[in-house]
Amino acid sequence: MLSKASFELSEELFSKILKKKEKMGFKDKKWAEWFTILLDLKKNETEEQIIERVFKEGTTKYYFDTWVKNFALNLQNIWNGNSVKKLSPKKNRSDTSAIIIGRGPSIKKYNHLEKLAKSNFKGTIICTDGAMPNVLKAGITPKKFKKFFVVTVDAEPWQQDFYKHPLCKKFGSGIKCIISTTADPKVYEAAVKSKMKVFWTHTLFDYDKNKISFNKLAGMMVKAKNKGNGLPAIQTGGNVGTACWIVAWTILKIQTISLIGIDHGYYTDIPWEKMKNYHSIPFPKGVNQKSKEFKKAYPTIYNPYFNCYCKQDPIFVYFSNALKEFCKRKSQTVKTINATEGGVIFGEGIECMTFENFLKKYKQ
Amino acid sequence: MIKANFNIKKIEKKEITEQEEFEALIAKSGVGSHMVFRSENKDDEFFVDEI
Numbered sequence: 139m140l141s142k143a144s145f146e147l148s149e150e151l152f153s154k155i156l157k158k159k160e161k162m163g164f165k166d167k168k169w170a171e172w173f174t175i176l177l178d179l180k181k182n183e184t185e186e187q188i189i190e191r192v193f194k195e196g197t198t199k200y201y202f203d204t205w206v207k208n209f210a211l212n213l214q215n216i217w218n219g220n221s222v223k224k225l226s227p228k229k230n231r232s233d234t235s236a237i238i239i240g241r242g243p244s245i246k247k248y249n250h251l252e253k254l255a256k257s258n259f260k261g262t263i264i265c266t267d268g269a270m271p272n273v274l275k276a277g278i279t280p281k282k283f284k285k286f287f288v289v290t291v292d293a294e295p296w297q298q299d300f301y302k303h304p305l306c307k308k309f310g311s312g313i314k315c316i317i318s319t320t321a322d323p324k325v326y327e328a329a330v331k332s333k334m335k336v337f338w339t340h341t342l343f344d345y346d347k348n349k350i351s352f353n354k355l356a357g358m359m360v361k362a363k364n365k366g367n368g369l370p371a372i373q374t375g376g377n378v379g380t381a382c383w384i385v386a387w388t389i390l391k392i393q394t395i396s397l398i399g400i401d402h403g404y405y406t407d408i409p410w411e412k413m414k415n416y417h418s419i420p421f422p423k424g425v426n427q428k429s430k431e432f433k434k435a436y437p438t439i440y441n442p443y444f445n446c447y448c449k450q451d452p453i454f455v456y457f458s459n460a461l462k463e464f465c466k467r468k469s470q471t472v473k474t475i476n477a478t479e480g481g482v483i484f485g486e487g488i489e490c491m492t493f494e495n496f497l498k499k500y501k502q
Numbered sequence: 503m504i505k506a507n508f509n510i511k512k513i514e515k516k517e518i519t520e521q522e523e524f525e526a527l528i529a530k531s532g533v534g535s536h537m538v539f540r541s542e543n544k545d546d547e548f549f550v551d552e553i
Contacts, residue, residue, distance in 0.1 A: 143508045152504045169508075188521070190538055192528045197537045292535040340553055342539035345546065357553035368552040374536040381536070388549035419532035431520055435527040452531040460538040464548070 185434060186459050193376070193456050198343070202352070204293045205320040205343075209356055212323050212338075217363045222316050222339040223370055225287075227391050230471075235394035235500045236262040236386045237477075239278075240379040241269040242401030244480030250398045250493050251276035257497045264289065264386055266378040267300040267325075269399060274305035280312025287390075288334070290325050291318045291341050291374045291381045301328035310334045316385055319356060319369065339389075340371035341381070375460040376453075383461065387472045394473045396496050401481030402458035403448035406438060410449075439482045443490035448482050458482045475500075 147155070159165065164172040175182055183191065237254065245251060255277035262285040265273050270288050280286040290297055300306075306313075310332030317326060318341040329336050340360075345353035353371060361368045372388060374381040379400050386395045404413060410421045426432055438449045450458065462485050465474040469487030476483045477493040484490050491499075518526070541547050 141510050143510060144505060146503045146505055149504055152506075185524070188525060189528055190540070192525055193534060194537055196529060196533045200533045201536075294535075340550075341536060342547075342550065343537045345539065345550065345553060346541040346543075353553055371550040371553045373539050373548050376534040376536050376538045378535060384548060422527070422530040425527065425530075429523070431523040431527060435524055435531070452528040453534050456534060456538065467544075468548070 189452060189456050189459065193453075197376075201293055206352065208293055208320045208322055209352075209359075212319055212321070212326060213359060215323070215326055216319055216338050216360055216369070220335070220337045221367065221369050222337040222385075222389050225314065225316075225337055226389055230391045230393055232393050234261045234392060235396060236264055236390065236392045237396045237398060237496075238379060238382040238386065238400065239263065239265045239269045239273055240382075240397070240399035240401070240478075241266065241272065242399045242403075242478060242481055243405055244401050244478045245269075245399035247405075248479045248493065250477075250479075251278060253493055253497065254278050254398075255282075258501055259283065259497055260501060261285065262386070262390060262392060263287065264382045264390075266382055266399075267292070267297055268378070270300050271303040271305065274303065274309055279305070279309045281309065284312070286312060287314045287316060287385070289316045289378055289382045289385055290321045290329075291378050293318075293320050293322060295322040295324050297322060298324040298328040301325060301332055301334075306332040306334075316389070318374075319360070338369055339385075340369050341374050342371045343374075345371060373464070375457060375464060377457045380457065380461045380464070383464070383474070387468070393471060394475065394500060396475040396477050396493075396500065397483060398477050398493055400461075400476065400478050400483055401448060402454045402461070403439065403450040403482050404454075405480070406447045406449050410436070441480065441482060441484055443476075443484050444479050444481075446480050448480060450482060454482075462488065 159172050251273060263278060263283045265288045267288055267290045313334045315329040315334040315336045316339060317336055319338055320341060326336060340353060340356060342353060344351040357368050372381060372384045383395055386392045435452045436450065437455065438447055440447055461483060466487035474487060475489045475491060475496055477491055477496040479492055539547060
């Protein structure tokens with residue numbers, strides 16, 4: 139013991155303190171435990187909240203300057219360009235469906251692109267930018283699939299490579315590109331060079347901070363020279379696949395949305411050290427893979443709908459927690475059908491079926 | 503008036519806690535492409551018509 143501290147309180151004040159302690163669930167617990175929570179020294183967080191907090195801090199630190207720089211460089215093109223609002227029909231579309239195409243491992247394993255290319259699907263294709271070259275190569279092009287969209291939300295300059303494929307130039311005039319105001323300007327340039335029609339949207343990350351938020355400032359700057367017309371802002375869920383899902387029902391007003399290539403994880407047959415990490419970040423060294431904490435951060439999930447196991451890194455846990463929560467929250471008005479045939483996107487508000495069954499059931 | 507006493511105890515922190523280990527693993531794994539947005543206004547979390 140180092141020291142004692144003593145102080146005097148009125149009975150009334152002490153009574154209020156006791157009531158507060160009880161109200162916060164610490165009636166029979168130690169004073170030190172309560173003070174730790176009261177003073178925010180240890181947050182009472184769930185694992186999902188811890189993951190979101192750590193990634194929010196890391197992502198902001200890593201990307202904020204890039205987002206601001208990219209937005210500044212895009213501003214002239216935003217002022218002169220099209221809002222993603224132009225793509226919105228007046229009413230919700232209950233007569234059609236959309237397929238979101240990611241590039242998770244199941245898409246190759248189950249030949250989903252080949253199946254889609256051969257199908258008579260008449261609905262909307264919404265492609266993540268990373269999936270686009272393979273999608274076009276497979277014969278899924280605007281020539282056959284008239285309603286064809288691609289989405290970019292990432293800020294990295296190498297996203298432009300997805301737009302430089304020769305098939306993008308060949309079919310670009312039939313592709314509508316939805317791009318974040320914080321994407322690298324080279325992505326916009328590559329899309330325009332491929333003759334794609336580009337539509338701008340903000341992507342939400344700090345809108346809740348009111349006037350000091352970058353989202354708010356960016357919104358004001360767009361309106362400054364746009365006849366007072368602003369752009370919408372979308373949730374990304376941390377990744378372009380979830381952003382595509384958001385675009386499908388918020389912008390395109392489509393209420394039946396299928397997912398392929400949205401695994402949010404890896405097949406389990408390759409050890410972590412040998413895995414080519416989807417996020418291009420090497421597996422951290424010196425990690426105890428037998429620890430309880432490792433198994434929480436890098437879980438292996440059993441998918442009962444597709445009878446398969448999927449392993450995740452923390453980034454995929456972050457993505458999938460959000461997408462599953464969003465699907466559940468919107469399940470009354472948005473039907474989400476996971477036809478990935480692998481991965482971890484299952485649960486309340488998500489219907490799982492094979493892609494063949496989806497194509498049979500939802501041709502229109 | 504009530505008199506209260508607190509005994510202040512020095513604790514030598516020797517090991518990282520389980521939560522700290524968990525957070526460190528997450529932080530070491532990198533960053534995603536973007537961020538999950540949270541708001542007190544839950545409707546705003548998905549989409550804002552114009553900002």
